[in-house]
Amino acid sequence: MTSESQFALLGKKRFLPFFLTQSLGAFNDNIYKQTVILAILFKLTLADSFLGISLDKDLLVNLCALLFILPFFLFSALAGQFGEKFAKDGLIRMVKLGEIGIMLLGALAVWFESLALMLVVLFGMGTQSALFGPVKYSILPQHLKESELVGGNALVEMGTFLAILAGTIGAGIMLSSSHYASLVASAVVLIALLGYCASLGIPRAEPSLPQLQLDWNIFRQTWRIMHLGLGQRPAVSRSLIGNSWFWFIGAIYLAQIPNFAKDWLYGDESVVTLILTVFSVGIASGSMLCERLSGHKVEIGLVPFGSIGLSLFGILIWWHSGGFPAPIGSELQGWMAVLSHAQGWLIMADILGLGLFGGFYIVPLYALIQSRTLENERARVIAANNILNALFMVVSALVAILFLSVAGLSIPELFLAVSLMNIAVNAYIFHIVPEFSMRFLIWMLGHSMYRVEHRGLEAIPDEGPVVLVCNHVSFVDALLIGGAIRRPVRFVMYYKIYQLPVLNFIFRTAGTVPIAARGEDLATYEQAFVRIRQYLENGEVVCIFPEGKLTADGELNEFKNGVELILKDSPVPVIPMALQGLWGSFFSRDQGKRLFRRIWSRVTLVAGEPVSPELATRQMLQERVLELRGERR
CATH class of the missing domain: 1.20.1250.20 (MFS general substrate transporter like domains)
Incomplete structure (x- = not known):
């Protein structure tokens, strides 16, 4: 990485x-x-x-x-x-x-x-x-x-x-x-x-489908391409809707900026230019920050973050717009006069925030559409996205006319209405595709309570089945690992941890496999191994915690034989991993833990070299994980 x-x-x-x-x-x-x-x-x-x-x-x-x-x-x-x-x-x-x-x-x-x-x-x-x-x-x-x-x-x-x-x-x-x-x-x-x-x-850039027969009937083909785009898996099809919704919002704001500047800020053309500049700089800055915040991978957890900011700053623009000081006389004022008032700075900060969070929203959506669409369908799916964008922008003009001319809303009230509509639209998207919310919670955890560093994760292949084995230090180990690895990871975890409130939503959405001891719940035990085999046959990444339980003293427990049973049915490469620095955190079982003592603490996830399945015994893997963890528990 x-x-x-x-x-x-x-x-x-x-x-x-x-x-x-x-x-x-x-x-x-x-x-x-x-x-x-x-x-x-x-x-x-x-x-x-x-x-x-x-x-x-x-x-x-x-x-x-x-x-x-x-x-x-x-x-x-x-x-x-x-x-x-x-x-x-x-x-x-x-x-x-x-x-x-x-x-x-x-x-x-x-x-x-x-x-x-x-x-x-x-x-x-x-x-x-x-x-x-x-x-x-x-x-x-x-x-x-x-x-x-x-x-x-x-x-x-x-x-x-x-x-x-x-x-x-x-x-x-x-x-x-x-x-x-x-x-x-x-x-x-x-x-x-x-x-x-x-x-x-x-x-x-080679053609992805050179044998494709062109259909010159633009109306028939438009219908087919729209069906292809909206018929993609939910994460992609709803990303198309989310992407077009962004352009709906953007078109409304950009169309109203001249009149907003004139009627509410009493500004001339220079104020319009100032607002456009601030908004564009915000979008550019948000786009640039996306790469750093996402850790060089497609992190759709930023989409809910961006959506929250779009609504928040849209509401703030409405809140800060009323009662702007009018200039003396009838002449419109320039940008320096607008910024001579504290209220002018607040409005510009709101517009900057709107653009910034717009960047957080739109960039991951484009990246997700590109990364999760088949290569021989990608250009047509993006064409469907462009048609949707155009449609949403036309509808945005009709909505603005309806709200401003028919309903009699002011421009700031239009911004408020759009911000509330944004909450509803994205709540629908995140409900249909809970992966967005799941990744947001993981991203928040990795950027609030912990500072997660990564070492050696390039050992994890970009494709193909692989088993990850890691020490088990806290209740949030799976979230920190899932947030660090580019590929979706299917975790195997003790069923009572799987059932924890709030975390259960994340685990279910991520396709986690609950497991119990054979003598504790035989049906859950057997079903777990069936699902693990299916995941590996499909070329996915499976992560297990071979200790079978959280550490009670910060040291490694003895590895169980589950990993050997998995490899017997599915002989795939194994990558040993270790978490460092989690012992003593709020989510560990350390008796001396305190909530704020380890806030924003540094945690390291280390991956070792792949181990071939025929050499991957539980004893050898335990030694590798212990070596990777070192003295830092």
């Missing part, structure tokens, strides 16, 4: 060209989209009507958003098929070539101030983004190790949101010039060329 920072990926050819390609694409999209919106609002002289339709500026701005998002409904299914059938690096280069052509047309549209052509270009930009989306996320697992997947996704999210921010601000700066047309035209073509040049460095 590498401890290398995710930023090291920016120095690797298998990631950097892709990162630059997608960041430049997001940057260019937002420069052009914001240019068109600002041109409609401030630069273009519009006729009263077009084809008999009144050219209201608000209508045109909403039309821009619709034209950009419509291709995600129309072409994501086709893009998902392309991503399976063809080499992904070649597809990316074709998409980037298309971007050059689209931006050349876009440059002409801006130069001649042709609104009709600008709208055509917006649709073209949405189309190339829709074609790029499934490839963008399905290529990462082909080029990154599993331990790099969270870090890679974090960098992609950081790059995307910072590119969106930079494009939005950059368009505003260029539109303030009297020569905006030449500046924008040159910029979008140059960035498209740079994006194509960056794509030339992306390494080969």
